């Protein structure tokens with residue numbers, strides 16, 4: 001169901017704790033997923049249930065395949081040179097690995113925000129107008145309404161309403177990242193994939209973006225890669241812990257219990273800082 005109403009303006013420091021999951025039904029079902037680049041398998045045997053309307057955090061040491069995993073969920077993996085993905089991935093009845101899948105339609109439903117803010121070198125307005133035009137929203141009035149809603153959703157409207165035609169690259173890093181979230185939201189996705197969205201930001205901007213992510217919970221399904229365990233603990237109501245076995249990334253444990261009561265000794269060691 002496409003989200004309509006804007007979420008309230010952000011309030012720094014009022015992040016609610018994440019658990020338990022609000023609507024614990026599975027939206028994306030992953031079974032025996034493997035990713036290889038050329039001859040090298042970097043991720044194998046991953047079976048994971050991503051719950052609808054929750055924030056799922058992907059955690060684990062560098063190189064264990066978190067980003068590779070994330071990229072399979074909206075087929076960004078297709079543009080990674082030499083990447084091969086196998087296994088089973090189902091999203092709302094859709095086979096995500098179907099070679100005939102309409103990728104543009106898929107990426108409207110499953111949007112992505114990257115580590116570094118990457119607005120187009122265009123005006124603030126055009127950054128949001130362009131994807132709408134590309135996705136066939138012909139009515140100008142509708143586009144303008146959706147642009148305003150998306151900017152309100154990310155708490156940017158009051159900051160930029162008077163300068164929508166100014167260059168997006170003139171915004172601060174944190175504002176640029178919120179604009180990138182708005183660029184995904186303007187297409188009314190169901191899922192938002194986020195690859196370390198706060199790691200390139202200063203602490204204050206990072207807190208604003210983190211607060212924004214929490215406010216998206218319930219209306220969107222968020223899957224986020226983060227190296228910041230404190231952040232994962234604060235925002236996630238579901239988590240998946242990846243680890244390198246030999247040279248291959250594997251899923252060790254998943255659930256909403258991970259931070260309070262990890263079942264696997266490796267998870268406990270990683271979360272305590274003893275490993276990783």
Ligand SMILES: Nc1ncnc2c1ncn2[C@@H]1O[C@H](COP(=O)(O)OP(=O)(O)OP(=O)(O)O)[C@@H](O)[C@H]1O
Nearest residue numbers: 037042061062063064065066067068069080081082
């Ligand atoms: N396009 C690519 N071609 C070849 N190898 C790749 C490619 N992308 C990633 N890899 C390799 O796959 C492995 C997993 O990388 P990936 O970025 O998915 O891990 P990660 O857990 O997200 O790491 P980090 O936390 O450091 O971002 C690494 O060894 C990486 O070098």
